[in-house]
Every structure is written in structure tokens, then in C-alpha cells.
Amino acid sequence: MHQAHLQQIECLITLAEELHFGRTAERLGLSQSRVSQLIATLESRVGARLVARTSRRVTLSRVGAQFVTEVRPAYRGLQRTFDRARERAMRGALEELRIGFTGMIYEEGTATFRTLHDQLGVAVHTHDLPLGSPFTAVLDGEVDAAIVELPVHEPELTVGYRFAAQDQFIILGSDHPLAERQDLDFEDIADLDLLHRTGDAPGYWRAARTPPVTPNGLPILSTAGITTIQQGISLVASGQHAMLACRPLTEHHQRGDLRHLLVHGLEATSQLGLVWRTDHTTPALFALADLLGRANSMTSEEEASCETPQASPRPRPKKPTSHRDVDVHRAEGEAPFAEPSSPTSTPRTPCVEASHGTTSGP
Numbered sequence: 277m278h279q280a281h282l283q284q285i286e287c288l289i290t291l292a293e294e295l296h297f298g299r300t301a302e303r304l305g306l307s308q309s310r311v312s313q314l315i316a317t318l319e320s321r322v323g324a325r326l327v328a329r330t331s332r333r334v335t336l337s338r339v340g341a342q343f344v345t346e347v348r349p350a351y352r353g354l355q356r357t358f359d360r361a362r363e364r365a366m367r368g369a370l371e372e373l374r375i376g377f378t379g380m381i382y383e384e385g386t387a388t389f390r391t392l393h394d395q396l397g398v399a400v401h402t403h404d405l406p407l408g409s410p411f412t413a414v415l416d417g418e419v420d421a422a423i424v425e426l427p428v429h430e431p432e433l434t435v436g437y438r439f440a441a442q443d444q445f446i447i448l449g450s451d452h453p454l455a456e457r458q459d460l461d462f463e464d465i466a467d468l469d470l471l472h473r474t475g476d477a478p479g480y481w482r483a484a485r486t487p488p489v490t491p492n493g494l495p496i497l498s499t500a501g502i503t504t505i506q507q508g509i510s511l512v513a514s515g516q517h518a519m520l521a522c523r524p525l526t527e528h529h530q531r532g533d534l535r536h537l538l539v540h541g542l543e544a545t546s547q548l549g550l551v552w553r554t555d556h557t558t559p560a561l562f563a564l565a566d567l568l569g570r571a572n573s574m575t576s577e578e579e580a581s582c583e584t585p586q587a588s589p590r591p592r593p594k595k596p597t598s599h600r601d602v603d604v605h606r607a608e609g610e611a612p613f614a615e616p617s618s619p620t621s622t623p624r625t626p627c628v629e630a631s632h633g634t635t636s637g638p
């Protein structure tokens with residue numbers, strides 16, 4: 277099989293965009309005669325004319341157009357691979373992980389990312405994800421993993437680590453009629469207009485994040501959607517809407533014009549998970565899941581030491597050497613409201629801000 281030179285492929289793709297030999301040469305930093313030579317060599321190796329040139333214009337032949345359509349994705353993918361390798365070399369990292377978040381990253385997460393780089397040479401780069409689209413970037417390969425709110429029932433995804441389950445609160449404007457209450461029951465939510473997250477999240481996930489009905493079957497109103505947490509906070513402060521959120525988010529958004537009320541019946545129903553594509557599992561992802569577990573173990577030991585000074589320290593978990601050594605759960609087994617994990621396997625408060633917004637059911 278003839279081997280086409282990468283420069284020839286780049287030249288043809290650029291010419292297909294410019295349809296002008298002079299502009300193509302200028303973009304590539306080559307002479308016009310060199311561009312013509314590269315195209316002619318590629319045509320010889322393909323065995324067909326790829327470009328039709330007249331005195332007035334340049335066009336692709338039918339074979340050339342089809343060739344460009346088929347080769348462009350592979351060329352772009354190769355470009356991205358080279359770019360990532362160059363970036364890693366410049367940073368001195370052996371590998372990188374792209375981790376998606378729908379909001380701000382709390383201190384526990386960033387500390388774990390620093391440890392991953394310092395101990396294993398793996399650089400972590402965070403990416404903002406759309407508030408109501410928790411899985412798309414992972415499934416499309418735009419990120420290697422994402423920290424998203426459970427449940428996750430997508431058969432292509434693996435939940436590699438579960439964070440601590442959190443109680444849920446209702447955020448209200450300070451002038452709302454219910455703002456003077458200390459807490460609410462689940463049934464009380466039927467009197468509110470909950471905000472929901474807009475995006476392409478599956479129906480089961482949206483229903484888990486904004487329940488469509490109360491346990492007794494009362495419908496829960498949700499007339500407005502949000503794309504960011506800040507947008508949700510602003511709408512809540514206006515006094516017309518309410519928003520479900522977990523404890524860490526309410527602690528982060530302490531404002532005089534907001535009230536946070538614990539919802540009885542929604543205790544420990546907000547839980548984050550580290551999620552990745554099952555067919556894209558890597559040692560770096562296992563290492564990240566392991567470090568999250570180690571961070572939780574140290575946090576638990578510190579808490580036990582403060583509460584019972586004579587308590588023996590909990591043994592540190594071993595570094596995983598196989599798939600089975602990590603707390604990895606296939607996604608299809610998740611419940612609509614995830615059961616809280618044992619406190620020995622999940623940290624207390626690592627939480628992604630936007631994973632505490634709300635969404636409506638189908």
C-alpha cells in the first residue's frame with residue numbers, strides 16, 4: 277500500500293478549504309510550486325485526479341471531495357494527538373486527564389488533582405460542562421471522565437467512585453412565605469415552583485434531580501429552566517422560584533437574600549460520582565479513583581482522632597493493582613435516589629457546584 281506523506285494530506289485539506297493555490301501556499305508557509313508538487317504526488321499515489329484547476333478557479337474532483345471527507349477526521353484526530361503530546365511535554369507530565377465539571381471545583385478535588393500530578397505525573401485539566409448535559413461530553417470523548425450527580429444508568433458508563441451522599445435543601449428568597457420555616461417536608465415542595473436544568477440529560481436523571489411528584493402523588497410545579505447555578509440563584513432571589521441543592525452548595529452560597537431549608541424525606545439523596553466510558557478505562561482513571569479514596573480515608577481518620585483521641589488509626593487502603601481493587605460500579609445498577617455509601621469509602625464534602633441545581637422530569 278502506498279504511504280501518503282502527512283504534508284500531502286495537510287496540503288490537500290487546506291486547498292479544499294481555500295480553493296486557491298496561492299492562499300494555500302501562504303497558509304502553509306510554502307511556495308506555490310511546492311503546493312502543486314505535493315498535490316501531484318498525492319494524486320499519483322491515490323491513482324486519480326483529486327483537484328481540477330482551470331485559469332479561473334480550483335475545484336475538487338468527485339474522488340478528491342470524497343477523499344477529503346474521509347481523511348479529514350483522521351487528520352484532525354492525529355493533530356489533536358500531537359498537540360496533547362506537545363502540551364504534556366511542555367508541562368513535564370507523562371499523561372493527562374480531562375475531567376468535566378458542571379460548576380466550580382471545591383478544594384478537596386483540586387488537592388487530589390495536585391497529588392495525582394506530583395506522585396504519578398498525571399496532569400488534570402478541568403472542563404466546564406453544560407449544566408443539564410452531564411453525560412454527553414464523556415460519551416463523545418470530549419473529556420476522559422466527569423464528576424456528575426447520580427444516578428447514572430447509561431450502559432456505556434462506569435461509576436468509578438462515589439462521593440458522600442448529601443442532604444438536600446430548598447433554597448428560597450428571603451421574602452418567600454415559607455422563608456421563616458426552619459425546614460420542610462417533601463410534600464411541602466408541591467407548593468413551590470422548582471427550577472429545572474435544561475439540556476439533553478436523560479429523563480430518569482432529570483426526574484431524580486427535580487422530582488415530578490411528591491411521595492403522595494402531588495404534582496410539583498417547574499415552569500423555568502436554568503443553564504447555570506448563578507442563573508438559578510438570581511431567579512430564586514427574585515422570590516418567584518425555588519431550587520433544590522445539596523448542603524455544600526448552600527454553604528458556599530450564603531447570602532442575605534436567600535434561605536436554605538432542609539427537606540425531610542430527601543436526606544442523603546444527592547450524590548456525586550466519578551464517571552468514565554467503560555471502553556476508555558485507563559490506569560490514570562483508576563489512580564484518580566484510588567486517590568479520592570485515600571483522601572477520604574485520611575479525612576475520616578482526622579475526624580475520628582478529634583472525636584475519640586484514643587481510637588486507632590484506620591489502615592490506609594492499598595493502591596489498586598486491578599479493576600477489582602477499586603470501588604467501581606457499572607452504571608446500570610443505580611437507583612433513582614442513590615443510597616448513601618459507607619463513610620469509609622466516600623469523602624464528606626467534595627461537591628461540584630452545578631450538580632446541585634434542579635431539573636424537571638419528562
